[in-house]
Amino acid sequence: MDEKEIYKNCTRYLNYHPKKTIKEELNELVEYVDEKIHPDNYGDGELVNNFEKQMAELLGKEAAVFMPSGTMAQQIALRIWCEKANNLTVAMHSDSHLNFAEHYSYLYLHNIKPVLMSMPDYTSKRMLTPKDFENLKVKPGAILLELPQRTLGGQLPSWEDLEKISKWAKENQVPLHLDGARLWESKPFYQKEYADICSLFDTVYISFYKGLGGITGSILAGQKDIIDESRVWQRRLGGNLKSIYPYVLSAKFSVEQRLDKFQQYHDKAVEIASRISKIEGITVTPNPPHSNMFLIHFKSDIEGIKKQNLEIAKEHKFLLVNGFNKALLQGFTWSEVNIGDNALDLDIEEIEKHFKFLMSNN
Amino acid sequence: MDEKEIYKNCTRYLNYHPKKTIKEELNELVEYVDEKIHPDNYGDGELVNNFEKQMAELLGKEAAVFMPSGTMAQQIALRIWCEKANNLTVAMHSDSHLNFAEHYSYLYLHNIKPVLMSMPDYTSKRMLTPKDFENLKVKPGAILLELPQRTLGGQLPSWEDLEKISKWAKENQVPLHLDGARLWESKPFYQKEYADICSLFDTVYISFYKGLGGITGSILAGQKDIIDESRVWQRRLGGNLKSIYPYVLSAKFSVEQRLDKFQQYHDKAVEIASRISKIEGITVTPNPPHSNMFLIHFKSDIEGIKKQNLEIAKEHKFLLVNGFNKALLQGFTWSEVNIGDNALDLDIEEIEKHFKFLMSNN
Numbered sequence: 001m002d003e004k005e006i007y008k009n010c011t012r013y014l015n016y017h018p019k020k021t022i023k024e025e026l027n028e029l030v031e032y033v034d035e036k037i038h039p040d041n042y043g044d045g046e047l048v049n050n051f052e053k054q055m056a057e058l059l060g061k062e063a064a065v066f067m068p069s070g071t072m073a074q075q076i077a078l079r080i081w082c083e084k085a086n087n088l089t090v091a092m093h094s095d096s097h098l099n100f101a102e103h104y105s106y107l108y109l110h111n112i113k114p115v116l117m118s119m120p121d122y123t124s125k126r127m128l129t130p131k132d133f134e135n136l137k138v139k140p141g142a143i144l145l146e147l148p149q150r151t152l153g154g155q156l157p158s159w160e161d162l163e164k165i166s167k168w169a170k171e172n173q174v175p176l177h178l179d180g181a182r183l184w185e186s187k188p189f190y191q192k193e194y195a196d197i198c199s200l201f202d203t204v205y206i207s208f209y210k211g212l213g214g215i216t217g218s219i220l221a222g223q224k225d226i227i228d229e230s231r232v233w234q235r236r237l238g239g240n241l242k243s244i245y246p247y248v249l250s251a252k253f254s255v256e257q258r259l260d261k262f263q264q265y266h267d268k269a270v271e272i273a274s275r276i277s278k279i280e281g282i283t284v285t286p287n288p289p290h291s292n293m294f295l296i297h298f299k300s301d302i303e304g305i306k307k308q309n310l311e312i313a314k315e316h317k318f319l320l321v322n323g324f325n326k327a328l329l330q331g332f333t334w335s336e337v338n339i340g341d342n343a344l345d346l347d348i349e350e351i352e353k354h355f356k357f358l359m360s361n362n
Numbered sequence: 363m364d365e366k367e368i369y370k371n372c373t374r375y376l377n378y379h380p381k382k383t384i385k386e387e388l389n390e391l392v393e394y395v396d397e398k399i400h401p402d403n404y405g406d407g408e409l410v411n412n413f414e415k416q417m418a419e420l421l422g423k424e425a426a427v428f429m430p431s432g433t434m435a436q437q438i439a440l441r442i443w444c445e446k447a448n449n450l451t452v453a454m455h456s457d458s459h460l461n462f463a464e465h466y467s468y469l470y471l472h473n474i475k476p477v478l479m480s481m482p483d484y485t486s487k488r489m490l491t492p493k494d495f496e497n498l499k500v501k502p503g504a505i506l507l508e509l510p511q512r513t514l515g516g517q518l519p520s521w522e523d524l525e526k527i528s529k530w531a532k533e534n535q536v537p538l539h540l541d542g543a544r545l546w547e548s549k550p551f552y553q554k555e556y557a558d559i560c561s562l563f564d565t566v567y568i569s570f571y572k573g574l575g576g577i578t579g580s581i582l583a584g585q586k587d588i589i590d591e592s593r594v595w596q597r598r599l600g601g602n603l604k605s606i607y608p609y610v611l612s613a614k615f616s617v618e619q620r621l622d623k624f625q626q627y628h629d630k631a632v633e634i635a636s637r638i639s640k641i642e643g644i645t646v647t648p649n650p651p652h653s654n655m656f657l658i659h660f661k662s663d664i665e666g667i668k669k670q671n672l673e674i675a676k677e678h679k680f681l682l683v684n685g686f687n688k689a690l691l692q693g694f695t696w697s698e699v700n701i702g703d704n705a706l707d708l709d710i711e712e713i714e715k716h717f718k719f720l721m722s723n724n
Binding site: 019020021022023025026027029030033034035036037038039047067068069070071072073075101102103104105108109110111209215216232235236237238239240241242243244245246247249 | 381382383384385387388389391392395396397398399400401409429430431432433434435437463464465466467470471472473571577578594597598599600601602603604605606607608609611
């Protein structure tokens with residue numbers, strides 16, 4: 001068996017939710033859907049309208065619109081805010097998803113430029129703080145904050161810091177937009193309602209696949225006039241689809257299935273992090289994890305550790321680590337861990353055993 | 363019963379395909395899908411890759427990419443062509459879908475400006491001709507042609523005119539893009555293979571809902587380097603979704619179900635047009651229809667004819683006309699007819715009878 005085959009044959013996984021076939025996923029939706037409902041017409045229909053209302057309420061905002069993707073939702077919010085401010089600049093972390101995963105769409109499509117957050121420690125490897133905003137020499141048209149920040153292992157600012165940043169934005173009349181791709185994952189850390197977290201922001205984007213495991217899709221929520229205008233931009237961008245019900249249905253189903261489970265995902269992440277961070281050569285960031293995810297730094301080169309990971313997959317049909325990356329720090333390798341349904345029933349002793357084996361060749 | 367109820371209770375329709383519930387639509391896909399196939403990962407997967415290849419072949423192009431919408435696909439093609447030409451202008455009909463239905467996205471998102479086609483008769487109510495291009499005083503970065511043109515009742519240029527426009531574009535080194543939202547509907551008129559029609563164009567967009575009746579979705583096809591670059595733009599626009607399989611599956615299913623039926627739709631449209639155009643006060647444009655659609659001008663005000671249409675719906679549970687619009691010509695009202703599965707088995711005598719009744723109050 002080659003590497004691909006071995007991984008494909010695994011039956012247990014540390015990360016994410018169980019994978020399904022297309023037939024299984026669609027069948028769930030067929031079972032779930034009210035049999036009288038008809039497809040929406042360009043986003044207009046009972047299913048979509050009601051779900052948008054439901055999400056607006058959950059997030060404590062006046063209105064919400066369902067969009068095919070967060071990439072679309074976020075650039076729309078930024079474009080509207082920047083045009084209102086007559087200031088086409090956005091302050092955001094240099095490791096923002098908009099940069100490394102979206103090809104700078106805000107720049108290529110909207111002529112919006114990023115504001116350099118001139119951190120005194122010139123590093124993109126920490127969270128933005130209230131101080132970073134106070135130090136700004138130029139006033140941005142909008143601010144984008146990602147909660148939790150994926151590139152930093154799902155770190156979250158303290159509630160006090162978040163309030164301070166929000167206060168700075170209000171005092172300086174700069175709209176604050178939330179990249180809440182993993183907002184659901186933030187609740188266990190803040191122990192607050194979603195609406196309370198979102199009340200610090202002017203507009204909010206949330207995602208239905210990542211943690212929730214839906215097929216795809218997002219919501220942009222905020223005051224009514226902004227959401228109304230965002231629908232025009234959604235059409236311009238080609239996101240006002242003839243019918244979007246497959247994604248809305250899946251989003252609604254996923255919310256019902258998993259929204260209550262993020263505390264469990266978090267608790268399991270904390271348990272795993274606590275246990276494996278005691279193993280020689282393993283460092284967890286952040287420890288304890290703020291959300292359901294964290295980074296692991298292995299004191300090992302990539303090749304050695306990859307071999308061990310493959311061995312575990314072969315012996316135990318257990319996929320421990322999904323991918324390895326070279327760390328900046330010489331001799332180290334890093335990986336991302338994302339806890340979902342797959343890990344909930346895994347025995348902590350077994351997880352620890354496999355991580356020990358992973359490091360046993362060093 | 364109020365108006366809405368009466369129309370809702372209709373069981374027969376002149377236009378389009380039968381409407382289904384969400385459950386029915388998804389169930390068809392569950393029955394259709396190969397049970398081993400897994401969801402695509404950001405458009406990468408067996409189902410999507412194979413369908414893209416299949417469509418590229420059908421259209422006679424090197425490569426193809428599936429996009430959520432034509433609005434997205436077309437602006438991407440235009441952006442790439444215009445940037446290559448270092449000329450951010452596009453020549454198109456002033457009644458292009460990009461204007462009346464897409465909020466000028468090419469201008470708002472790409473800073474592409476339309477080239478005024480200075481027709482000597484200053485009217486947007488006829489097709490563009492080779493002469494219109496020969497008369498251009500400025501060289502556009504790209505040309506967009508819509509086949510057939512919906513706002514003109516699905517008119518098509520003659521094959522000779524189409525060849526001449528294509529030749530002009532080649533000689534002047536201006537890329538020619540096809541808005542083929544209804545390309546399938548053009549085949550009966552030209553009696554040529556899709557690949558032959560598309561060979562006159564550099565890039566081609568096709569749609570899977572309109573005539574084919576899929577849920578949503580489109581294909582952009584062309585030479586490989588253009589399609590590769592278009593995938594970057596798709597990501598920027600927020601159209602590279604986590605999984606797009608519901609739309610691809612539905613598109614593939616619709617192609618199998620309906621691609622062979624466009625000759626029948628066309629023939630039925632011609633039959634209906636021929637019959638009803640003989641009724642006093644009814645004019646059909648174009649007559650005979652070029653595709654499966656045409657416009658009807660009624661010599662009547664809107665209110666009177668609406669009442670008759672409602673009466674037919676009430677008496678016969680037959681929805682004859684979907685909507686009425688005020689014509690420029692005083693005292694006239696116009697409607698669009700789109701022939702799909704619903705009309706195929708309808709008796710021509712009954713259709714004629716209802717149209718006669720529609721006009722009987724004038």
